[in-house]
Amino acid sequence: MIRLAVPIIAACALVGCDTSGRSTPTEGAAVTAPAALATRSKSSTAVNTLQLKLDGREWHADRAIEAVVDPPGFDHMLIISGSYGPKDRNEQAFNLNLTGVQAPGRYVIKGGNAVGSAIQLANLSPERFLIGGTLGADVVIELTTLQRAPVAVEGRFSGTMTANDGTALRVEDGRFSYRE
Numbered sequence: 001m002i003r004l005a006v007p008i009i010a011a012c013a014l015v016g017c018d019t020s021g022r023s024t025p026t027e028g029a030a031v032t033a034p035a036a037l038a039t040r041s042k043s044s045t046a047v048n049t050l051q052l053k054l055d056g057r058e059w060h061a062d063r064a065i066e067a068v069v070d071p072p073g074f075d076h077m078l079i080i081s082g083s084y085g086p087k088d089r090n091e092q093a094f095n096l097n098l099t100g101v102q103a104p105g106r107y108v109i110k111g112g113n114a115v116g117s118a119i120q121l122a123n124l125s126p127e128r129f130l131i132g133g134t135l136g137a138d139v140v141i142e143l144t145t146l147q148r149a150p151v152a153v154e155g156r157f158s159g160t161m162t163a164n165d166g167t168a169l170r171v172e173d174g175r176f177s178y179r180e
Contacts, residue, residue: 050082050094052157052174054124054131059084061094067153067178069101069146076101078146078153080176093122096157096176098141107141109159119161131169132161139171150180 048067051060061082068079078101084092098107099116109117120133132139139159146153157174 048178050080050176050178053170053172054121054161055169056172059092059094059121059124063087065176065178067151067176069148069151069153074099078143080153080178090123092124095120096141098143101143101146104143104146107143109137109139109141111136111138119157121161124163128163128165128167131163135164136162139174152179153177 048065049060050065051058053059062084063082065082066080068077070077071079076099078096078098080094080096082094084094096119097117098109101107107117109119118133119137119139121131123129124131137159139157139161141155141157143153143155145155154177155175157171157176159171160168161171162168
């Protein structure tokens with residue numbers, strides 16, 4: 001339960017009480033019956049992963065990979081998080097929070113609204129200590145697997161995220177896979 005505290009706290013900080021920033025499936029997104037949500041993707045693996053390329057540079061979480069679906073008090077929310085490096089002040093922490101998630105489909109995070117959905121990476125370098133979050137992002141997430149109990153999620157993402165120095169960084173080949 002303690003492992004879930006950090007993603008839930010991060011979601012609370014990003015979501016607040018307003019629902020105006022919620023992501024929604026784009027037109028034509030799959031709406032799947034609850035029974036179908038339990039179906040696992042053929043591409044699933046037993047290893048939890050979270051990785052991406054940021055301006056061509058590989059980044060992958062090497063620990064603390066977590067996923068939470070519908071945390072208490074936040075229906076239709078998905079939280080993915082993971083960390084890279086030692087657990088100290090240089091730890092690189094990644095969070096992807098999606099609101100309005102009811103089924104697999106295509107979801108979009110656009111702009112720098114910290115209320116609702118957000119994507120961010122902290123501590124990439126001393127010069128780039130925050131990427132995304134309230135600074136802005138334009139990211140498309142293809143959620144291919146969503147199972148609530150036990151939690152199983154898979155998806156891909158790409159787009160751009162703005163760094164604290166104002167630079168827009170390309171996000172390519174982002175992917176996550178998590179199974180309880």
